[in-house]
Amino acid sequence: MGQPSRSGIVSRSNVNKLDVPLSPDTPVEQLPGIGERRARVLRAQGICTALDCLLNLPRRYEDWRVLSNPRELRPGATVTMRGTLRKVAQRAMASNRKLCLMRARFECDGTSVPVVWFNFSPHLAAQIPFDCEVLIHGKVAIGMGALLQIVNPVVEQFSGEEALSLRPVYRVPSTVGQRTFARLVSVILDQLDGRFEGAIPESLRRSSGLLEPIAALRFVHRPPSSANLEDLMFGRTAAHQVLALEELFAFQLALHLESRRAAQRRGHVLPASDGLSQAFLKSLPFELTNAQKRVLAEIDVDLVSGTPMNRLLIGEVGSGKTVVALWSALRAVECGWQAAVMAPIGLLAEQHYQTAARYVEGLGVRCALLTSAVTGKERAQRLRDIACGRAQIVFGTQALLKDSVRFTKLGLAVIDEQHRFGVFDRARLKSVAPNSHMLLMTATPIPRSLALVLFANLNVSFLDEVPAGRARVQTRIVPESRFEEVESIVLRRVEEGGRAYFVLPVIGEDIASDDELDDEGVASVKAIAERLRAGKLSRFRAGILHGRMAQRAREATMRAFREGALDILVATTLVEVGVDVPEANAIVIVNAERYGLAQLHQLRGRVGRGNADSDCILLVKDDACEQAFRRLSAILRSTSGIEIAKADMELRGPGDLLGSRQSGALPLRFARFVHDAELISQARAMAHQTLLRDPELAGPETSGARRAVKRLLAYGFSLADVG
Ligand code: ADP
Ligand code: MG
DSSP: OOSOSSSOTTOOOSTTOOOSOOOTTOBGGGSTTOOHHHHHHHHHTTOOBHHHHHHSOOSEEEEOSSOOOGGGOOTTOEEEEEEEEEEEEEEEOSSOTTSEEEEEEEEETTEEEEEEEEEEOHHHHTTOOOSSEEEEEEEEEEOGGGOEEEEEEEEEEOOOGGGSSEEEEOOOOTTTOHHHHHHHHHHHHHHHTTOOOOSSOHHHHHHTTOOOHHHHHHHHHSOOTTSOHHHHHTTOSHHHHHHHHHHHHHHHHHHHHHHHHHTTOOOOOOOOOSSHHHHHHHHSSSOOOHHHHHHHHHHHHHHTSSSOOEEEEEEOTTSOHHHHHHHHHHHHHHTTOEEEEEOSSHHHHHHHHHHHHHHTGGGTOOEEEEOTTOOHHHHHHHHHHHHHTOOOEEEESGGGGSTTOOOSOEEEEEETTGGGSOHHHHHHHHHHSTTSEEEEEEOOOOOHHHHHHHTTTSEEEEEOOOOTTOOOEEEEEEEGGGHHHHHHHHHHHHHTTOEEEEEEOOOOSSOOOHHHHHHHHHHHHHHHHHHHHHSTTTTSOEEEEOTTSOHHHHHHHHHHHHHTSOSEEEEEGGGSSSOOOTTEEEEEEETGGGSOHHHHHHHHTTSSSSSSOEEEEEEEOTTOOHHHHHHHHHHHHOOOHHHHHHHHHHHSOGGGGOHHHHHTTOOOSSOOTTTOHHHHHHHHHHHHHHHHHOTTOOSGGGHHHHHHHHHHHHHTOOSSOOO
16 A cells, blocks of 8 residues: 555666567567466456557656756655665564565755655565665655655666656556556657558548657657646647547448448337337336436337347436336337346345335246356256246346347347446347347446537437435544544434445555455455444444355345345445445445546435435545545535536546546546537548548558457447458
């Protein structure tokens, strides 16, 4: 934790060696300096090829351009200095004997400044270059005796003036390390220089006066000293624009090609009737919202149209998407077809199944649940039921897409939280049942006007109304040291007959590996559960839920919480998506400063689903910085997913938008779609022009475009049809 943020302080790797010529598609395994282990962790983060390395933009920069004077240090400042380090002492840390505490003196211009490293691995400590000319970069803090000191600095041997530059800091696993990754990016940039074809055809690029894409990438990864740091951080440079435009251009092309293809497919006609689907609506204990009614009507039109439905339902957290899903499934069943409802995690599939058991089985419809927790004879039986058509609505996870699952007559499929599914899953579904209707559902906040442009190949419906009479959720930020107050608030809620979540993050800044993440999550879940047992809430029943538990145990715990056999659930972010327990009236999010706002919004959506007033407590580290508070206050101010997403983007740099989590329903990495309306229309015009000249993208001028579209498909563009 307190370890210097970047491993490989003085590491030398063989990154400069290279025997194979690189192409953008060279797999990471074949890149210099990347062995099997590093390749594995990079892949886990979605970095699979040389190009992916380049597209992994720096998440921030360190400014090493200006050398500071050791006589003019201010606490809190981050400084770069040139001088010599003298070792003073090294000993084991009291808290962890495997790590050490090291002290040194930094000498420069006849002054000396104390330097200290906490929780330092002795292996790295041995590599620090003492007694020679070095650059150090680190934070100034007030140490013992009110003396200023430099804490956990990065050190490197002074190699010349060019070291005084803006340096990228990447989101890479610590097994790879910043230095290795930065050097790798340099090698790739050099290798691909002059051999990298962007998506936008050359002539169009020139006439639009755009930078070459490789030059744009170089600018972002290796900014010149003259670059404006703030513009870089917030993605406001011409280079960023080019990258966004390249991406949006390919995206627009893909949309056009996709709609052309979709128009040629035939779909089953499911004539409207007042059978099961109507009976279901009548059995609900509530009135549908107007938005729900409108969406049902929109879906009805698709189902009788003769072309397969390809509809994306964008619905605010808690807007009641499940009702729409079940109604659609029943529309298929009443016309003699089977329906599948898929969710990204078993917990959610089971929850949908239980909802169906409550409302749908009473109508005589046979439902089946198929998750990885269903095994042995039971599984075999359910597979038979699916194959012979006995199971009319099947609930499950990706497991439904396995070869062993055969539907006789799949008429309609619903994919809940679709952004959590890989493109492979969606493509597989399409190949299992090419003519069946598809309803994709997501809570990813995308403004309507942009969604219509971005998903021009789909029909889009919006559930923009939360059922009336919903409880109020009071959100507040509380520092960790006031945990007892939090216990009191939760105590009150549980005594009112409610239930409470404690949620813990499993997201690290430098993601090491999924395994390590899980371990961290498990440890903190257990620690909180322990603490609750010792405190005011000890007389209530608490359960724990994390990724390391078997699917069966997870489902059992969740069921216990839902049914009230547990009052408190201490969980990792497994409960983030879709979990619906109307009685839950308190959620405590531990280390809230570590989450994105959109994720916090999702988590907060777990309470206030019934009609009991609820509390959402964002528990933050006592020393959480001001910026963290500013970010979190956006969530106090708003309950609209879209507004929160906008605020999130304004507060983060573009690097933070990368990665599959943030991209949500969109396969876009660079386009900040909330802001880039102008770029979108430019990209659209360019795509039109290109397709007019070359409708099939078959000519030599469009070879880059063709490849970019293909990559986009691989990354997860197509919501319907791949290849
Ligand atoms: P989400 O859109 O987040 O998936 P759910 O479908 O889980 O939301 O619905 C949230 C809760 O709201 C559920 O408990 C559901 O029964 C309830 N609900 C759905 N539609 C309505 C409605 N029209 N009026 C009142 N409650 C509703
Ligand atoms: Mg849901």
